[in-house]
Amino acid sequence: MSPRRTIGVLSRESGVNLETIRYYERIGLLPHPLRSTNGYRYYDETMIKRLRFIRRGRELGFSIDEVKTLLQLADNRDQPCREADRLVQAHLVEVEAKIADLMALRDVLTQLTHCQSPTTEHCRLIETLEQRRCCITSD
Amino acid sequence: MSPRRTIGVLSRESGVNLETIRYYERIGLLPHPLRSTNGYRYYDETMIKRLRFIRRGRELGFSIDEVKTLLQLADNRDQPCREADRLVQAHLVEVEAKIADLMALRDVLTQLTHCQSPTTEHCRLIETLEQRRCCITSD
DNA sequence: CTTGACTCTGTAGCGGCTACAGGGTTCAGG
DNA sequence: CCTGAACCCTGTAGCCGCTACAGAGTCAAG
Known part of the structure; x- marks a missing residue:
């Protein structure tokens, strides 16, 4: 056993x-x-x-x-496949939206890198956080 | 006032x-x-x-x-900008990893869409969940 | 004086786990 | 037979970053 x-x-x-x-x-x-x-x-x-x-x-x-x-x-294998397909489709839409969001975010972050300022007085990131209206457009 | x-x-x-x-x-x-x-x-x-x-x-x-x-x-604006830059860099790495993950996921999901099977007996999604070793390779 | 819009504190809930505390059980080695 | 490790159990609290109450007090307009 x-x-x-x-x-x-x-x-x-x-x-x-x-x-x-x-x-x-x-x-x-x-x-x-x-x-x-x-x-x-x-x-x-x-x-x-x-x-x-x-x-x-x-x-x-x-x-x-x-x-x-x-x-x-x-x-319950006798039911149509449509429901499963619908779930996949809906999920795919979400995933694609998230990818788009993150890619926009990546672009903003990339612009903020390699700031060589010796102080944060002219630091790109800090200035962005203080001044810009909004970095991410959607919502 | x-x-x-x-x-x-x-x-x-x-x-x-x-x-x-x-x-x-x-x-x-x-x-x-x-x-x-x-x-x-x-x-x-x-x-x-x-x-x-x-x-x-x-x-x-x-x-x-x-x-x-x-x-x-x-x-504290007199401090070097390096710390902020380090944060941006680290965050950027995370965002890029997440994008890569989601894109792999999107590819898998795309393959699973438009399954026209009249029952879930041969539904691609269900079969994938039951049979495939692993859809996402990392971890 | 009433009504409705505000404010307060404190606590619980969301999702999806994860990590205890404080106990019981099983099994192998000495 | 005893000990200790490795399991198992329940119940509860914590994680993140909010959000949503309940139940009470306050304030200003009509």
């Missing part, structure tokens, strides 16, 4: 932090597992898959709620 | 949320203002500048602690 899959084992197998697993259970992202008489959680191997699914979804930047939806979609 | 500058007025003048101003005072980013006998905070016009400075620093993505440092630099 292989040793039973406690939370620590599952954590190592799935690559998800042990405390995070308990957190996911608490917020309803993971089902309540079986408990031994000593109160320990024991998991079957389907939980590894489920946690990896969650981890990948999070790595792709989906929120917990979105991951929850995706899990439901994965569990 | 113009009406005294209460926190609400300062909020409107600086573009910083009223509750945020109180929060900044609490964490030591803003000095304690004068108080009237009724307990109301009253601000002089230098506070507008200070708050705008903070707001712009935040818009540029600097953390509260970094903004605190920048405020000190702005207050």
Whole structure:
């Protein structure tokens, strides 16, 4: 008999932090597992898959709620793919907006680098913070 | 006599949320203002500048602690500009890393869009979450 | 005198974890 | 049989940077 899959084992197998697993259970992202008489959680191997699914979804930047939806979609395979596609599209729009924001920010910061002023009296950054109307236009 | 500058007025003048101003005072980013006998905070016009400075620093993505440092630099103009430059550089590195991350993410997401599968049985996103090793390489 | 707009303090919530404290359990080595 | 390490448990608090109350006091216009 292989040793039973406690939370620590599952954590190592799935690559998800042990405390995070308990957190996911608490917020309803993971089902309540079986408990031994000593109160320990024991998991079957389907939980590894489920946690990896969650981890990948999070790595792709989906929120917990979105991951929850995706899990439901994965569990009910007869539903149309449109919902998943919609999530991806919406997320893609957000990511692209964030990229644009950061690139504008990068341009401003680049202009502020390599200021060789011996004092901050004429420091570009400080002057920018004090005088400019607004560096980032959107919002 | 113009009406005294209460926190609400300062909020409107600086573009910083009223509750945020109180929060900044609490964490030591803003000095304690004068108080009237009724307990109301009253601000002089230098506070507008200070708050705008903070707001712009935040818009540029600097953390509260970094903004605190920048405020000190702005207050002590005889110090070399190097410290400010160092902050900008470090921040720029972070921003560029984040852009790179998001662009990789965008590429993955783009590949996942426009899945026309009538069910999620062969949905690209779901399959990706279930099967792929890892979409984002770094970490 | 009332009404409504302001102000105050203190605390709790957001997301997504992470890190304890203070206890119980299990197992291997001596 | 005992000890100690390595687990496990619950519950709560902290992180960041705000934001949103509740419940109270204050002020000025009509």
